[in-house]
Amino acid sequence: MGWGAADINECMNNPCIPYGTCTNTPGSYRCSCPSGYRGDGKRNGSGCIPISVPHGKLAIGVGLSAGMGLLVLLSTCFWLYKFQKKRRSKNRKEKFYKRNGGLLLQQISTDEGILQKTRLFSVKELEKATDHFSESRILGEGGQGMVYKGMLSDGKIVAIKKSKVVDENQVEQFINEIAMLSQVIHRNVVKLLGCCLETEVPLLVYEFICNGTLYDHIRDNNDEFPLSWNMRLKIGVEVSEALAYLHSATSIPIYHRDIKSTNILLDEKYVARVSDFGTSRSIAVDHTHLTTLVKGTFGYLDPEYFQLSQFTEKSDVYSFGVVLVELLTGQRPISLAKMEEERSLATRFLLCMEAHNLKTILDSQVLEQGKREELIAVAKLAQRCLNLNGMKMPLMKEVAMELEIIKISQTHSTTSDTKYQELLLPKSKAILVSDDDYTWTSTSGNIIPSSEVQPLMIHTA
Template sequence: MSSNQGGLDKAKLFSSKELEIATDQFNGNRILGCGGQGMVYKGMLSDGRIVAVKKSKTINEGYLEQFINEIFILSQIDHRNIVKLLGCCLETEVPLLVYEFIPNGTLSHLIHDQNEEYPRSWDIRLRVATEIASAISYLHSSASISIYHRDIKSSNILLDEKFRAKVSDFGTSRSINIDQTHLTTQVLGTFGYLDPEYFQSSQFTEKSDVYSFGVVIVELLTGKMAISTFGLQERRGLVSYFMLSMEENHLLDIVDAEIWKDGQKEEVVAVAQLAKRCLNLDGRYRPTMKEVAMELERLRTRQGDCIPIDQLKQVEVVVKKSAESWDFTSFSTEHYPNCNMTSTSESDVHPLMLESSFEQDL
């Protein structure tokens, strides 16, 4: 935790007493979210600022390393669409992390909760997608160190008072040396969002984040969860459902009905085509996050006509596989002992951290 690790000296140090007072002794009534890694409490500092305090539920080396990793990552980045780490407390066995308070819950809640007060217009969805893409692009190519997020999903996207996106949960993120193209790690991820290439090879690349973001786009388009029940069928991955619908030209049948109220059919189709590219089974043919962010910004600002669909497609490798190739819900992890995944459900609320020991990069 020494300051020579670059950026860690920027994190403000809070006392445990200060955070106990702020959270009313970590009162259960102050809980904002609960995940595999810990609990997040709403607190008020002595200067009146409202904050979110993350506290580990248990004490083990894996959680300690994840908390320290999140401090290291967040103390080195600054982007309007990434949640800000205000500081930490090092007086406890596992650090307490203090973040800016983001009031409107997660993107998962916005998409999937039956709250009629949530704004779900196409303009809101497109703006949120653009903001997330901008943040991930920044992590990959514009931050002082390149960073792979490694757990992009709708429950890790927070929404502020104006429903602007804030990417969160960096406990399993990794910084990348300039000459590195991938990380070889124990497979970690969330069912429905996991890059198939990473699952098979244990090699995580920047295109693995692109794949996960593609799933988030499909959630925004369809209003469905990453693992859902479709008709009378068993629960299955949203990606396989989406890709099959695209192959059969049934996109208009699966898009959330609320989107059509705005009548932006050309934009919706263009975003769906972009999502399809992000979800290519071959990572080499997925766009970079910088390309994705630029395309979404162009669509959002409506500079000129929508780009013809044919021009959105890059040269693709013909993969002779059915849409089920994208469906990982039926895979058993007992045959992949190094794989540790969580599943998405209605209880998948922020912050859902991976329930595993912190893996070591090889």
């Protein structure tokens, strides 16, 4: 045939088994088996025989496949759960934020231009600051809630107050207080740094004061750093100045409503700082008093307020009077060990004053260190603060001025008694202390009963 024979496609004759694959080659052909089979795939050959898989390997394969499927399913469920949890948490935070007056606070802050002064903390920030409110971070616990020590991300140490309950009917009043107290800047008032409204009960964040409460220092007066009379008088001046500021110098008068030695903190320099405004109330200009449920602490409560539930600035004056007596005597405001009629420190103090027997109730350290004139002047001022008739009590700013004058007199230790008395009162009213039963002698030489001595009043032009 000239150049040679032509190649024939051998696959046309179907030499392979039905499910085999035929591939034509020059002068021949090749059969191949599908996956999972072995053999030459030819009809006249070994054909294609299924490859048998060992039972163990098959089980492993099935198990791995099922495991991978289950892992994918669990991962999907986990991320769906996380997403739903995050979404629910966000919704809860938004719900609490609105319920706790967050939108109102934003509006007030914007309207009054105090947005920078009322810081809103996230619950995540405060949980991190307190190790999720760990018990090891608890500073104290009161009837209204817990106080935790925390450290913010910038390293600042703070005190975080977590209340137990919230009155939804007073949210607006609470928010107004937050906005107002955030603006209070006084060296003797613990600064409110901000709040968190994303929790069921709002959290309040205050600056941290490191040296504990006045109550602790009075009760545990140690030899290493005793609370001297000079320090006690200084603390009395500082607390009175803070209350006078809140009553008179703020745009709206603020009444604390729970002044007591446990709410007076001492910083690293033993400067007094008034704290815990959990029961404080601001008083609008057109209101003379606020009628509420009786709040405060027994032993410090103004009897007039306790009976009438009518709170005025004089109620704070009464409570401060009890603190003054604590500073003078070193005793607890309530003593359960005594008979019922003598349990109140204020009552025992007033009885001693009426009997001209002040020495018997004063702290021994105060008696040793304090000048007679100073002690009597402070005691008489405390007596006026504890007057059962609010109309006869001094104003807080008057109390602060009188204590400041008594303190100033300490810097004039060489000044004669007469000059000291002239500093306290006009010359016509100057008084001199005579013997131990606390009768009083005027500069004219006439004897005046102590009950007739005029209160120390400071008049300015």
